[in-house]
Amino acid sequence: MSLIDQALPYVRAISPYLPGKPITELAREMGIPVEKIVKLASNENPLGMSPKAKAAMEKAAGTLERYPDDFDLKKALSNHTGLDMNRIVLGNGSNDVLDLIARVFLAAGRSAVFSQHAFAVYPLATLSAGAELIVVPAKDFGHDLDAMQAAIRPDTRIVWVANPNNPTGNFLPYPQLKAFLQAVPADVVVVLDEAYNEYLPPADRVDTVAWLAEFPNLVITRTFSKIYGLAGLRIGYALASAEIADLMNRVRQPFNCNNLALAAAVAALADHEFVAKSYALNRAGMEQIIAGLKRHGLAHIPAHGNFVTFKVNDAAGVNQRLLKQGVIVRPIGGYGLPDWLRVTIGTEAENLRFLEALEKAL
Numbered sequence: 001m002s003l004i005d006q007a008l009p010y011v012r013a014i015s016p017y018l019p020g021k022p023i024t025e026l027a028r029e030m031g032i033p034v035e036k037i038v039k040l041a042s043n044e045n046p047l048g049m050s051p052k053a054k055a056a057m058e059k060a061a062g063t064l065e066r067y068p069d070d071f072d073l074k075k076a077l078s079n080h081t082g083l084d085m086n087r088i089v090l091g092n093g094s095n096d097v098l099d100l101i102a103r104v105f106l107a108a109g110r111s112a113v114f115s116q117h118a119f120a121v122y123p124l125a126t127l128s129a130g131a132e133l134i135v136v137p138a139k140d141f142g143h144d145l146d147a148m149q150a151a152i153r154p155d156t157r158i159v160w161v162a163n164p165n166n167p168t169g170n171f172l173p174y175p176q177l178k179a180f181l182q183a184v185p186a187d188v189v190v191v192l193d194e195a196y197n198e199y200l201p202p203a204d205r206v207d208t209v210a211w212l213a214e215f216p217n218l219v220i221t222r223t224f225s226k227i228y229g230l231a232g233l234r235i236g237y238a239l240a241s242a243e244i245a246d247l248m249n250r251v252r253q254p255f256n257c258n259n260l261a262l263a264a265a266v267a268a269l270a271d272h273e274f275v276a277k278s279y280a281l282n283r284a285g286m287e288q289i290i291a292g293l294k295r296h297g298l299a300h301i302p303a304h305g306n307f308v309t310f311k312v313n314d315a316a317g318v319n320q321r322l323l324k325q326g327v328i329v330r331p332i333g334g335y336g337l338p339d340w341l342r343v344t345i346g347t348e349a350e351n352l353r354f355l356e357a358l359e360k361a362l
């Protein structure tokens, strides 16, 4: 047998993750100057990061010969959520904590349930643990919670739920979600991924953290990559029972979060003004983009995050013609949506560049 044949078959069967095209890559490919490129492909914050986070990061740059101390961020998150520090697990991005949950509960002979068109990291985490993936057909592009509940088997250990979902933007009303938690067996973990939570209008939001008291099988994940603008630093967290958090910490690599990310996250969490500004920009930009899509007669999925998913004829061709104009959006054929494109909401000027380029690309 060849060396590669010796690799674990379930690892060889995994489809690689396709990231949004980096600005520098498009610049190399098309010879477009970096500053002329608009990237609206990875749900990043168009305002960058909080100036306070940047200052904290610069200060922390003087500590890099030392291993990190994650106490301050855990303490800040404890104050932010009202949970004890031993119920918070930090990750190198929230993708890392998703993987930790999978490592604790999944292996060969076990399964996880997830929705068609849901976030790509759930299959990655499930399959790389050697477990089986049960894919439940979506309803109106979102999670069909009744069907997901029905799909749970005796060997199912995790159900993955994103709210709002990426790449579709769907939002599950909280009463439905709570009824789902009540219906799921108590020995199955429900992972509620709230990467876009901070973008929800306050009227739409309920305190899901309070649900942890009622549902010890609930794990909530959140990130500093989206509204806090720290995607490149890689920092996110999970909120769980003390027992689950303890197990996740056992499989976590020590020092998985670096000094710069820890310091920036503490400052970012405290900068309410920057979060409010990012939220307001996103609401305005969402209206701007949706109005533009409507002018072009394009359908979109109701949006609840910092991106809008819209339908075009010939998504691959439109994407290519956008790229030629220096505008990067996200094709989502890999998510089973080959006729759709996902655009991240940018600044007013970026949104305008996108809408003008789209008009030409159509």
Ligand SMILES: *Cc1c(COP(=O)(O)O)cnc(C)c1O
Pocket (backbone or CB within 6 Å): 043, 092, 093, 094, 095, 096, 119, 162, 165, 166, 193, 195, 222, 223, 224, 225, 226, 231, 234, 235, 236
């Ligand atoms: C962007 C995103 C994340 C965040 O990933 P990080 O690893 O924290 O950058 C998690 N879940 C969903 C659904 C996302 O879209």
